[in-house]
Amino acid sequence: MTVVEDLDWTHIEAELESVGHAVAGPLLDAESCKALAGLYEQNIPFRSRVVMERHGFGKGEYKYFNHPLPDPITALRGPLYRRLAPLANRWAAAMGLDTRYPAEHAEFLERCHAAGQMRPTPLLLKYDPGDYNCLHQDLYGETVFPLQVAILLSVPGSEFAGGEFVLTEQRPRMQSRATVVPLGLGEAVIFAVDQRPVQGTRGTYRVRHRHGVSTVRSGARYTLGIIFHDAA
Numbered sequence: 001m002t003v004v005e006d007l008d009w010t011h012i013e014a015e016l017e018s019v020g021h022a023v024a025g026p027l028l029d030a031e032s033c034k035a036l037a038g039l040y041e042q043n044i045p046f047r048s049r050v051v052m053e054r055h056g057f058g059k060g061e062y063k064y065f066n067h068p069l070p071d072p073i074t075a076l077r078g079p080l081y082r083r084l085a086p087l088a089n090r091w092a093a094a095m096g097l098d099t100r101y102p103a104e105h106a107e108f109l110e111r112c113h114a115a116g117q118m119r120p121t122p123l124l125l126k127y128d129p130g131d132y133n134c135l136h137q138d139l140y141g142e143t144v145f146p147l148q149v150a151i152l153l154s155v156p157g158s159e160f161a162g163g164e165f166v167l168t169e170q171r172p173r174m175q176s177r178a179t180v181v182p183l184g185l186g187e188a189v190i191f192a193v194d195q196r197p198v199q200g201t202r203g204t205y206r207v208r209h210r211h212g213v214s215t216v217r218s219g220a221r222y223t224l225g226i227i228f229h230d231a232a
């Protein structure tokens with residue numbers, strides 16, 4: 001069994017259904033986390049670098065991986081997709097959307113490519129003291145898989161302080177509610193990219209999510225982002 005198949009999917013699905021996010025893992029051991037974070041200073045594995053401050057995205061930077069994606073990413077992305085696709089389909093049906101997601105990630109990528117979304121989206125993020133990531137959604141075109149994953153590659157408390165993963169949810173006509181998601185080294189947060197259905201007393205309504213990272217107070221924080229749709 002892969003590490004992904006070994007996870008407690010009953011618990012993960014229940015969390016995703018009830019609150020729109022779930023903590024899982026660790027999905028990567030300390031050595032793999034260190035090796036991935038260590039790639040940041042290289043250029044070859046990446047297709048582009050984004051300095052967040054230049055775009056008003058926050059402070060800090062990230063790099064999008066190019067093909068071939070590093071082994072740990074390919075090893076995780078297909079199995080994670082396979083487990084999440086049925087939930088994505090239940091969410092789409094509950095929200096009255098026509099979209100249905102294929103069982104396998106390779107098929108979903110074909111759909112992205114047919115829609116002109118050809119560029120890989122897995123990314124490595126790096127935050128230094130004072131850096132933060134504004135609340136946002138990772139939408140890169142019309143074709144969107146409704147769940148994504150972020151894995152913490154640094155040790156909280158010793159390698160960095162602050163820098164908490166934050167999720168907000170907005171119910172129709174209500175103000176936003178924030179949740180801080182504590183993560184350990186190599187742990188993943190699986191979360192809603194944009195909308196998810198919530199059962200209310202008068203039927204199903206849609207909740208909108210955003211995510212970001214609070215200010216890093218000291219040290220360096222690295223994260224691996226696994227997004228399932230390719231980008232235009």
Ligand SMILES: O=C(O)CCC(=O)C(=O)O
Nearest residue numbers: 125138150165213223225
């Ligand atoms: O650094 C983080 O924890 C969040 C990264 C992020 O925005 C993402 O993976 O999409």
Ligand SMILES: [Fe+2]
Nearest residue numbers: 136137138211
């Ligand atoms: Fe993001």
